[in-house]
Amino acid sequence: MKNVLTVFLSFLIFAGVSNAQNAAFSQYTLGSGDTVRITVYGQDDLSLETRLTDVGVVNYPYLGEISVLGMTVSQLETFIYDGLKGDYLVNPSVSVSIIEYRPFFINGEVKNPGGYPFQPGLTIDKAAALAGGYTERASKTKIYIDRTINGKQVTLNANRYMQILPGDIINIDQSFF
Structure with missing residues (x-):
């Protein structure tokens, strides 16, 4: 049961x-x-x-x-x-x-930052994989998405499993350790 x-x-x-x-x-x-x-x-x-x-x-x-x-x-x-x-x-x-x-864009601590074609079902982890993976200094918690919502640009706190949308700009910060 x-x-x-x-x-x-x-x-x-x-x-x-x-x-x-x-x-x-x-x-x-x-x-x-x-x-x-x-x-x-x-x-x-x-x-x-x-x-x-x-x-x-x-x-x-x-x-x-x-x-x-x-x-x-x-x-x-x-x-x-x-x-x-x-x-x-x-x-x-x-x-x-x-x-x-x-396309979506991914910046910061990934091996090949830049723009990539969007595919439905992409998460931040999958987007990072498309960009060659995270660098050794990448933070797995300081992740932000710049997204346009109702015509306004907003910055969202994100996690690695969050779905992304076309036009998103993902920023992966550096970790201190």
């Missing part, structure tokens, strides 16, 4: 973490460096793939320039759907997907 309870509690914790991560990505806002694909079913001339620049403007056929920085994927789908529906198409089937996320 104790084993069943342990397995059940483990499942609930895993499901909660997974749902929290999925919720974070459903609220993921587009930013410069992301590559998106916009597809309108049956309308090849309205489908495109583009990397977002610093300005974050997509020149979209029929609708013109669309500022997409800070929009979620579903908000962009709705915006394009509403713009095409009516005069141009009766009931457009619009799909927006992220082909490539913007």
Whole structure:
């Protein structure tokens, strides 16, 4: 009975973490460096793939320039759907997907600091591994993430197992011992 309870509690914790991560990505806002694909079913001339620049403007056929920085994927789908529906198409089937996320950056006490392609599920430990691993002087407790939340840059205290997001800047401090 104790084993069943342990397995059940483990499942609930895993499901909660997974749902929290999925919720974070459903609220993921587009930013410069992301590559998106916009597809309108049956309308090849309205489908495109583009990397977002610093300005974050997509020149979209029929609708013109669309500022997409800070929009979620579903908000962009709705915006394009509403713009095409009516005069141009009766009931457009619009799909927006992220082909490539913007990179994350890792600085400080890792062997190869710099920018790396983001992959869903990355933790700070995995990001450090991509950067060649921690140096001998790396602190495992003085880890900070610079992240943009609701348009504001914030610095978060982090631990090695914390999930990172696209565009994060991870800073690994030096330990004294």
